[in-house]
């Protein structure tokens with residue numbers, strides 16, 4: 001029966017739990033992740049999943065953006081996304097998709113962007129896109145498509161951008177016929193295909209098309225009507241080595257504003273002669289203009305063109321020298337060359353920028369780029385002819401020698417890029433004229449010292465990038481003059497300390513300061529804050545100090561940073577974070593402590609107490625052992641929390657609940673145990689519709705390999721109705737089966753116990769009533785009826801009379817009439833100093849006598865009161881006594897008196913001794929502690945009068 005009940009209850013519980021499981025409203029997805037919940041963007045990244053439905057099945061129907069990438073999906077079955085009707089962007093890039101069923105995208109009426117880049121698609125079903133009425137952007141790049149089915153775009157009428165790069169397309173005509181009706185199409189990218197011609201006879205490109213990319217195909221001719229490209233603005237024909245000048249004969253290119261002919265077989269000079277294109281629209285990069293005679297010829301042609309040249313792009317022409325020879329021919333032929341605004345000579349072989357003072361000026365030149373050359377030397381006055389430059393890019397060269405006057409005269413310059421060169425020293429004169437410079441990029445050079453006043457004239461500079469140099473020292477006035485500076489990058493240098501005085505120069509303008517990856521290390525806790533004046537600083541990066549890390553965070557280190565919004569302290573081996581370290585950072589929005597500390601540093605109570613505006617916190621891999629309210633409880637604005645890879649076994653749910661704005665929590669790598677300690681956490685994570693727990697369904701149990709955290713069994717943890725019922729049933733059954741048996745078997749034991757209990761109870765009760773305990777009798781005589789004669793003839797006269805004045809309690813004389821005999825015995829035993837048992841064989845057989853002994857011996861044993869006196873009238877052997885277990889115990893413990901019967905040698909003398917022994921025993925060890933000096937009798941009298949009112953029932 002028991003087993004059955006238990007089984008039933010178990011089933012009941014399981015049913016309840018299963019029912020609850022269906023109500024789970026978890027906000028965590030099996031294979032996806034959403035960092036920006038309000039925009040409903042889901043990323044399902046590197047999940048090694050083959051089945052697309054397994055990825056998307058648990059996404060909410062409100063999803064808007066979805067990206068599934070780096071998975072092993074090969075096939076997209078029909079109706080894969082029908083439950084996501086509001087999708088507007090869908091990326092399935094970088095999977096291994098080879099086949100898509102015809103209705104794979106069914107129901108995606110809202111879809112605007114579909115990205116299928118980098119898959120293995122070779123065949124497209126003709127009706128694949130039929131539901132995508134709103135599609136604007138379709139990327140099919142890097143697949144294996146040979147042919148576009150004729151009507152594949154018949155319903156995607158809003159398509160603007162079609163990307164088909166890196167496929168095996170060979171038939172341009174067929175592409176045109178499938179897109180010719182798309183009146184919104186502006187861009188087609190067909191680079192890296194197998195087109196040999198742009199011929200298309202039966203249809204025409206839509207008039208809306210303005211950009212066509214046909215780079216790196218195998219074009220040899222354009223082969224079509226002369227006007228077919230007349231609406232285009234941007235045409236990239238580069239890297240079609242078989243394309244020759246003849247292909248352009250008579251083709252209308254007047255509308256083009258960009259034509260790229262790099263690495264074709266086109267003779268650029270011949271082309272300029274025969275084409276109606278504006279010279280400004282031609283990108284001359286890679287057109288073989290690499291020697292003086294070609295450049296001279298080129299200039300002649302440019303001079304004949306009717307329009308003014310404003311942009312000259314000469315990238316990748318293999319030009320070695322520019323200023324003193326080649327281009328000097330141009331002005332001879334074209335007065336208007338000085339109208340050039342943009343000049344790009346990137347990717348050439350320039351090695352030196354020469355002294356140019358006195359040369360013909362290019363007054364209109366504003367944008368000049370010599371990126372990607374091999375420039376080693378920039379001589380003084382190299383930019384003398386271009387005094388109005390706004391942007392100058394000299395980055396990615398090998399500049400090691402930079403004339404102190406090289407930049408002389410560039411007062412209009414706003415942006416200067418000198419990054420990725422080999423500069424070692426900066427001189428004050430170098431930047432002297434650059435009064436309007438706003439951005440100076442000197443990153444990735446070999447600068448080691450910033451001398452005094454180097455930047456003194458740059459009072460309009462806003463951004464200074466000195467990152468990735470070898471700076472070990474900044475002189476006291478090294479940063480003087482930078483009155484407008486708002487961003488300073490000193491990352492990846494060799495600075496050993498943060499000099500307080502330096503930053504004084506731009507106290508209230510500086511907003512961003514990066515000191516990441518230097519050699520800063522603190523060994524003392526008492527450095528004053530170097531940032532005390534930077535009251536406007538919003539971003540500070542101190543991460544990754546080499547090689548030891550910051551080691552210590554001095555007290556008050558961040559004092560004064562009242563505007564700071566973002567602070568990075570990652571990778572720093574900090575061993576102690578003072579509880580007041582972040583106290584001034586009341587505006588902080590983002591705090592990154594990832595790997596900041598030596599493993600096991602514990603965050604102290606209240607360390608985040610002032611970060612009331614913090615919305616994002618990363619405490620990844622800090623060795624945190626717990627997640628407590630005292631540390632994290634104040635972060636009420638926190639939205640995103642990354643707790644990954646800490647060592648806590650549980651996370652306090654009350655603390656989580658105090659983070660009222662939490663939306664995103666990453667606990668990957670936290671070794672949560674799957675036991676009752678975490679049952680509340682489990683419940684919180686799976687039933688919380690507002691907090692996304694990243695990949696919760698994957699989270700393993702620390703202590704078991706087969707369970708997952710989200711579903712380890714927790715029913716044992718709650719007060720279980722089943723168990724409760726089980727125990728009650730068991731108890732009832734026990735009562736009904738065991739109790740009767742016990743009752744029958746132990747009837748007498750129970751009965752005695754009952755009386756003993758009553759006796760004890762009334763004793764306690766009496767004590768409550770009377771502060772002081774009083775005895776009425778000196779002795780209660782317990783005897784058997786058959787021994788009555790001895791009692792009255794011997795005992796009473798010898799103890800009550802005969803010079804002794806003991807007061808005895810005899811049941812037939814002193815027991816209250818009409819009262820329960822048991823009560824009488826109990827009260828007699830308890831109101832007498834001693835209990836004298838007159839033991840005979842008859843006595844031992846009497847039930848009432850036994851009770852009396854029980855009571856008295858109970859007092860002897862359990863109250864440690866010596867109340868029992870045994871008087872043996874007959875000699876009784878040990879064996880006879882063994883029936884009376886308790887009696888034996890008493891006898892072993894006590895001595896007893898043997899009545900000297902008439903068979904003694906001198907009964908009179910023996911009896912005299914007997915009585916005197918008995919009297920002495922009665923006087924010893926009074927059970928009732930009363931004031932000393934009173935005679936027993938007086939005491940009894942005294943007690944009697946005192947008790948007469950309220951304890952009458954005890955009295956006979």
Ligand SMILES: *[C@@H]1O[C@H](CO)[C@@H](O)[C@H](O)[C@H]1NC(C)=O
Nearest residue numbers: 035036037038039040041064
């Ligand atoms: C959500 O989308 C809006 C409009 O596209 C954008 O301005 C906003 O920054 C996005 N929010 C997030 C958190 O990405």
Ligand SMILES: *[C@@H]1O[C@H](CO)[C@@H](O)[C@H](O)[C@H]1NC(C)=O
Nearest residue numbers: 060061062063083084085086
């Ligand atoms: C889809 O978007 C519309 C308009 O924003 C909205 O009313 C509807 O509730 C969305 N559907 C779902 C399933 O979220």
Ligand SMILES: *[C@@H]1O[C@H](CO)[C@@H](O)[C@H](O)[C@H]1NC(C)=O
Nearest residue numbers: 091093094115117118137139
């Ligand atoms: C499509 O995916 C490719 C590959 O990941 C990516 O480079 C490209 O930017 C994506 N296109 C769009 C429009 O998101």
Ligand SMILES: *[C@@H]1O[C@H](CO)[C@@H](O)[C@H](O)[C@H]1NC(C)=O
Nearest residue numbers: 305306307308309335336339
């Ligand atoms: C060329 O520049 C000159 C001088 O600035 C100007 O007068 C003329 O209108 C320009 N011609 C064209 C076609 O832009």
